[in-house]
Amino acid sequence: MVTTDEKGPLTAKKKSVIIRSCDGDEFLVSESAAVLSTSLKKILEEKEDRLIHLSDIDNKTLAMVIAYLSTHADDGLSDDLKRSFDQEFVSGKEFDVLKYLVLATDTLQVTCLCYTVAKKMADIMKNKLVEWVRREFDIQNDYTPEAEAEIRRLDAWAWDDRQLEDD
Amino acid sequence: MKKHGGERNGDGFMDRISQLPQHILQHVLSFLSQKEAVQTSLLSKSWRYLWCTRPNIEFRESRFTGNKETFMSVLDKTLQGYHDQMLCIQEFCVEISNIDSVSESISLLEKWIPIVTMNMRLKTFNLSFSSNVTYFNLPVILVVFESEFLHKLYLKRCMLLSQKPLDMVLSKHLKTLSLKRVYIKDETFEKIMSSCPFIEYVVLHKCEGLRIIKVNKSHNLKHFDFDDYRCNYIIKIDVPTIETIKIGGFPNWCDHRKYFPHLKSLHLKFVKLSAELFNNFSSNFPCLEELSLWFCYGLDKFHLFSRSMKHLILALLGSIKAASMKAVIDAPNIVKFEYEGDIPGSISFTTSTKWKSNIVVQSNGSFDDYTSSRCLKLNELLKALSESEISVNIANPPLLVLDDDGGLYEPVAVENLSLSGYYWPFSSHARFLNCLFCVCHPRYVYAHPSFDEFLWKILVTEREMRHYFWQRDLEEVSMEAFDENVNERSPECGLPGKHKNIRFRLKWIELSDLP
Incomplete structure (x- = not known):
């Protein structure tokens, strides 16, 4: 399956690249969009091959990253529009989706998307109690009550006003 | 992607977050406050020391929730931790607000600033003192200019004074320079500006010691934000790349260059203008989309013609000024016009798009009379x-x-x-x-x-x-x-x-x- 990106069929003038996800689907991407990823840029510089296989990025995640890259490669869009696209891009996404996105942007070295996604992940954790974060992310508390008390004592300042709300 | 090597909890259970590689978790943690970051140490054993390896520190005394006396020792302990592990701090953000213990704070900063700035990865340095009265002298602060990869520098309430002229500015990659209530001499400012060719953003708010502010060598400068209501200083902006200018204070506009090919938004407050500004406005400011003139001088009579203008804000102080204003505005692409002040003398518009206007009629006092002539003027305006x-x-x-x-x-x-x-x-x-x-x-x-x-x-x-x-x-x-x-x-x-x-x-x- 070959999926064209948002700009529709690519003109002959514009070079394009085919990127294959770990699920085997192929995506047609303009070179100008692909090179926004530092890793893809390096691959393209090193070899002539127009087919890039990404063994650890799934379909859904890759499609999102490509949508991002294509939008950011579009010279017709203003910086303001791109910024609001970024906001929209991460809003309402579930944590697990963001997690795969952040891993993909880390692999592909797309610094600005990595920043946006990591920030969104932090926003989910912001102003939340430890118990909430543990529950939300299924983190198992492997501390003994004594060890926990010791941590609270060591950095007592950080627990000062939360203590009451915790219960 | 579903399986990603990462740490496992003791019983092999994989949770939804801890399996992420450490550098990504550090990146995520970098967006939290220092306090929230410290609190993650309680999540589980694999999170125990993650927070103290994140690439940034952020200590604000005014928001420090613990015992005030411990602020300095917590800061010291945290920095020591980074030093012991030979970890680099990319973003250093410290705010000191307890003026009673300021000498203690200064000696601590004198110890740590050279160490923090020596590392190769310091990108952001943000140091502020909160006080209403004084500027803090911390000569060691000048070492930040030796930090080669510094991108952003924010200083508040301190002195940038060097005994001899500042000769070592190695931070060639500096993009943002924000000085608020900083004591700085013209020569020092000029030296920084001429040594940092990539500077894009300059903020100068109420800086003491500046007399003639020349901005002419920064060929990448995009934003200039100045605010100072003292008298006797001159600002000369002479860079064509600039996109936004914000000036609050009493300098003369005419000291700047005339032609601003990339200027998109111009905000002036109390600035002395002359009718000259509006001559050839459209060719001098071909890209200007946003213009706001708050309480500026010399706005009695003007004819503004701009094809690019989308948003115009006018605010006048005093009823005499408003009454004497005669404005002819020819802005075919305007989207929004805002006016605040007493009812203006006369104003006329030539436009060709759908636009909105927002008028705030501020009268000078509640004892102004609304006689029929006043209502007539409001009617004329509408x-x-x-x-x-x-x-x-x-x-x-x-x-x-x-x-x-x-x-x-x-x-x-x-x-x-x-x-x-x-x-x-x-x-x-x-x-x-x-x-x-x-x-x-x-x-x-x-x-x-x-x-x-x-x-x-x-x-x-x-x-x-x-x-x-x-x-x-x-x-x-x-x-x-x-x-x-x-x-x-x-x-x-x-x-x-x-x-x-x-x-x-x-x-x-x-x-x-x-x-």
Whole structure:
């Protein structure tokens, strides 16, 4: 399956690249969009091959990253529009989706998307109690009550006003 | 992707986050406050020391929740941790607010700043002192300019004084320089500006010691933000790349270059202007989209022509100034016009798009009289704006209003009329509303809740009595209460309680028949 990106069929003038996800689907991407990823840029510089296989990025995640890259490669869009696209891009996404996105942007070295996604992940954790974060992310508390008390004592300042709300 | 090597908890259970590689978790943690970051140490054993390896520290004494005496020791301990593990800090952000222990803070900073800035990865350095009185002398601060990869520098309330001229500026990659209440000499500022070719963003707020601020060598400068209400200084901006300029203070505009090919937004407050600014405006500012002129001098008479202008804000101080202003605005692409001040002398518009205007009429005092000449001027202003969707806000009600039969005016359709600053309705307010409704026909009327009953009386219960000339043009009045819970408006039959946020919806007999 070959999926064209948002700009529709690519003109002959514009070079394009085919990127294959770990699920085997192929995506047609303009070179100008692909090179926004530092890793893809390096691959393209090193070899002539127009087919890039990404063994650890799934379909859904890759499609999102490509949508991002294509939008950011579009010279017709203003910086303001791109910024609001970024906001929209991460809003309402579930944590697990963001997690795969952040891993993909880390692999592909797309610094600005990595920043946006990591920030969104932090926003989910912001102003939340430890118990909430543990529950939300299924983190198992492997501390003994004594060890926990010791941590609270060591950095007592950080627990000062939360203590009451915790219960 | 589903399987990603990472740490496992003791029993092999994989949770939804801990399996992420450490550098990503550090990146995520970098967006949290210091306190929130420390709290993650309690999540589980694999999170125990993650927070103290994140690439940034952020200590703000004013927001420090622990025992105030421990602030310095916590900061010291944290920095020591980074030092012991040989970890680099990319973002250093410290705010000192306890002036009583400032000498202790300074000696601690004297110890750590050279160490922090020596690392190769320091990108952001942000140091501020909160005080109302003094500038803190910390000579060691100059070492930040030796930090080669510094991108952003923010300083507040400290002195950038060097015994000899600053000769070592190695931070060639500096993009943002923000100095607020910093004591700095012209030479030092110039040296920084000329040594950092990539500088894009300059903020100078209330910096003592600057006399002549020259910005002419920074060929990548995009934003310049200056704020200082002292006298006797000169600013000269002479870089073509600049995109936004914000100046609050009394310098003369004419000291700058004339041609700004990339300037998109210009905000001036109290700046001395001359009519010259508006000569060849369109060719001198070909990209200017946003212009705001707050209380600027020399705005008596001007003709502004700009094809690129989208948003224009004018604010005038004092009724004499407003009354003497004569403005001709020719902005075919304008989207929004905002005005604040007393009713201006005369203003005219030539536009060709759909646009909105927002007028805040501020009178000088509540004892100004709304005589017919004043109402006539308001009417003239609204007529000049009648091509736009108008919102009018009348702030501070006049207490002295003369009776007016309203026959002189041609009412202008207005989308929103809000009355602010009203608390107790006076008898004069009825006469004032009479004037207002002769001048404009608003679709929606908003007021302070204590004023609703009064409006209700005038608009609904007394309407049948037809005291006033305008009442015969009013076809229908309804009320809508705003429900914050569902974020929408619903019709209201009677006068609701005072706690409710309501607006009056007025339907007037078609204005199109009127000239």
